[in-house]
Each structure stands twice: as structure tokens, then as C-alpha cells.
Amino acid sequence: xxxxxxxxxxxxxxxxxxxxxxxxxxxxxxxxxxxxxxxxxxxxxxxxxxxxxxxxxxxxxxxxxxxxxxxxxxxxxxxxxxxxxxxxxxxxxxxx
Amino acid sequence: xxxxxxxxxxxxxxxxxxxxxxxxxxxxxxxxxxxxxxxxxxxxxxxxxxxxxxxxxxxxxxxxxxxxxxxxxxxxxxxxxxxxxxxxxxxxxxxx
DNA sequence: AAGATTGTTCGTAAAATTTCGAACAAAAAT
DNA sequence: ATTTTTGTTCGAAATTTTACGAACAATCTT
Numbered sequence: 595x596x597x598x599x600x601x602x603x604x605x606x607x608x609x610x611x612x613x614x615x616x617x618x619x620x621x622x623x624x625x626x627x628x629x630x631x632x633x634x635x636x637x638x639x640x641x642x643x644x645x646x647x648x649x650x651x652x653x654x655x656x657x658x659x660x661x662x663x664x665x666x667x668x669x670x671x672x673x674x675x676x677x678x679x680x681x682x683x684x685x686x687x688x689x690x
Numbered sequence: 691x692x693x694x695x696x697x698x699x700x701x702x703x704x705x706x707x708x709x710x711x712x713x714x715x716x717x718x719x720x721x722x723x724x725x726x727x728x729x730x731x732x733x734x735x736x737x738x739x740x741x742x743x744x745x746x747x748x749x750x751x752x753x754x755x756x757x758x759x760x761x762x763x764x765x766x767x768x769x770x771x772x773x774x775x776x777x778x779x780x781x782x783x784x785x786x
Numbered sequence: 787a788a789g790a791t792t793g794t795t796c797g798t799a800a801a802a803t804t805t806c807g808a809a810c811a812a813a814a815a816t
Numbered sequence: 817a818t819t820t821t822t823g824t825t826c827g828a829a830a831t832t833t834t835a836c837g838a839a840c841a842a843t844c845t846t
Contacts, residue, residue: 597735598711606714612705614834615694622698622783632793639693642836647794649834665843666792681784687718688777710804728823738806743824745804761813762822 605683611656616641617649621672624659629671631664701779707752712737713745717768720755725767727760 612618616639623630623638636646650670653659657676661668708714712735719726719734732742746766749755753772757764 598715602711602714602718606709606711609705609708609714613702613709615698615702618698618702618705618783619694625785643793644837645835668793684780684784687714688780689721739823740807740825741805764823
């Protein structure tokens with residue numbers, strides 16, 4: 595693994611976060627609109643709330659989203675700063 | 691899964707293909723330089739040839755690369771046509 | 787204080803991913 | 817014709833991913 599650069603690792607981490615259609619969908623919603631409550635997402639995407647929680651956790655782990663508590667709800671938003679890193683890395687990788 | 695569009699599914703498939711650092715590396719090599727023999731890749735990336743074969747299989751499955759037989763070697767190249775689709779999908783997703 | 791709402795965590799299960807070495811296949815070189 | 821080279825496929829094992837319901841925690845409402 596020593597041949598792999600940090601950029602390559604980071605890009606593959608981002609790609610892994612994007613490797614599920616639900617997570618793509620969630621990110622599109624958050625990127626296009628503004629923030630979203632987890633419950634709203636569960637109404638749009640028909641999965642158990644625990645499963646949704648897992649997907650949101652994955653996206654959080656990758657740094658792509660962040661959640662602000664608005665008790666008893668949680669308002670999830672895109673992490674715009676991290677999003678720019680995603681854009682930059684993919685842009686240079688795809689050289690678009 | 692009915693809420694998911696074909697575009698979202700395709701994007702997540704591409705992302706899954708990119709979700710391993712070795713596969714990122716392989717694609718970078720093929721995109722920047724020209725084609726490559728599998729054996730050359732195994733010299734650069736220190737993994738068993740069977741493992742390399744699996745990664746190449748994944749990339750082939752996603753349509754990103756193609757192999758031409760130059761017996762007894764196999765010359766792997768980027769599938770430029772599919773690569774453009776990847777660029778287009780990610781571009782519109784990241785809206786860069 | 788008791789109940790309702792919201793979302794996470796836990797336990798579980800099935801499926802997929804990653805990795806390796808051994809065995810195999812195909813064609814070139816000797 | 818046999819050996820060498822190259823890469824795939826096959827088994828096997830460890831890990832990760834995906835999914836669900838039940839139980840739990842935190843906060844708001846009544």
C-alpha cells in the first residue's frame with residue numbers, strides 16, 4: 595500500500611461514500627436544496643430509519659454531511675467545505 | 691428502490707468501481723499514459739496477480755477498461771467512450 | 787410526570803468485497 | 817513436443833456492507 599498516495603486514498607474514500615444509490619440521492623437532495631431532516635429523507639426513500647441512520651453515518655464519516663440538532667429532530671446539511679474538496683479531487687482525477 | 695433513477699444507479703456503480711485505491715491508481719496510469727500490460731501493473735502495485743486480475747475484472751465489469759489480447763500478454767486500455775460517460779455523470783453530479 | 791416524537795445504537799443475518807495460493811488455460815519460445 | 821510466460825479461475829478465509837426490528841436516549845408536549 596506504500597505505492598498509494600494520500601490523494602488516491604482520499605479519492606477512493608469519497609468514491610466509497612458515493613457507491614450506494616441512496617447516498618447519491620441524499621447528497622443530491624442536500625446539494626440542490628438546502629438541509630433536510632432525517633425523517634423527511636425516510637419518507638422519500640423507503641428504508642427503515644435505522645438503515646437511513648447508517649447511510650447518514652457513512653456520509654458523516656466521509657465528512658460530506660453534518661447534522662445540527664434541532665430537538666427532537668436533526669437537520670442534516672451538506673458540508674460545503676468538504677464538498678469542494680470532493681469536487682477538486684474528482685475534477686483533477688477526471689481531468690475535466 | 692423505485693425512487694432511484696438510472697442515472698443515480700449508474701453513478702453509484704461508477705463510484706463503486708472507484709472505491710478502491712488500487713483501482714484509482716490503475717485508472718490514473720491508463721488515463722495518463724497509454725495502455726498497460728497486467729504484468730507491468732503487478733510490478734508497480736505489490737499484490738498477487740490473482741488479486742490484480744480481480745481488480746481489472748471489476749473495472750472491466752464497470753466498462754471502464756478493456757483488454758486486447760497480445761498473446762501471451764493482455765494489453766489493458768482505458769475505455770475512452772465509457773470514460774466520457776463517467777466524466778459527464780460526475781460533472782453533472784458535482785456540478786463543476 | 788407521563789406520553790409522544792425523533793433518531794441512534796445494538797444484535798443479527800445475508801450478501802458482497804478483498805485477498806491469497808494453487809490449479810488451470812492459451813500461446814510463444816525453445 | 818516440452819517448457820516458459822502470462823493471466824484467469826477456483827477455493828477458502830477474513831472483513832465489510834447492507835438491512836431490519838427492537839431497545840434505548842433525548843427532547844418536546846401535554
